[in-house]
Amino acid sequence: QKEVEQDPGPLSVPEGAIVSLNCTYSNSAFQYFMWYRQYSRKGPELLMYTYSSGNKEDGRFTAQVDKSSKYISLFIRDSQPSDSATYLCAIAGGTSYGKLTFGQGTILTVHP
């Protein structure tokens, strides 16, 4: 079993839709949760960073962590074509501070 599982998609939605991206993880020692956005042929850029269960909001983006279920989500409201990218969840903690374990990435396309 992989430490982090992420549905690779691809996911295609119309402009304005609410997008839900999800990851599950297996190691309960993980404490730090990140979402990265990666445009084609570019390096990933950090979108959201959380370290506790609950919700964190930043503009149109909301990160949600449920440690009891080992489940993390990223919601994108009012999605825009510029949101079309690959979204990667990343997790760290336990004995591996600083070493991020990544999901496969979900390819998202928002069409006008």
Place this chain on the structure above:
Amino acid sequence: DGGITQSPKYLFRKEGQNVTLSCEQNLNHDAMYWYRQDPGQGLRLIYYSQIVNDFQKGDIAEGYSVSREKKESFPLTVTSAQKNPTAFYLCASSIDHARKNTEAFFGQGTRLTVV
């Protein structure tokens, strides 16, 4: 401008050659990392370094080597022993590997192709 610079952006290697990918950061970060990205597999850790003159193997270190002679620089050599080197290589850094601030910041990547 603070950031991480990777060069070159594109690199072509002949069979049996060693090639070195450059990574420089001016963020004053202690920790640096090399990841490899293949389609459908996310990012996999090759090597990481917490401090100068020290580095550790990641999950897929075979066929790669690194050095960390300066805090700002963490070059990666892809040796001829790496059987399938064609991939997108990403360098990252974070403030301190051991602290609880674990956000990593990435360069723009080097796409290596074996010809």
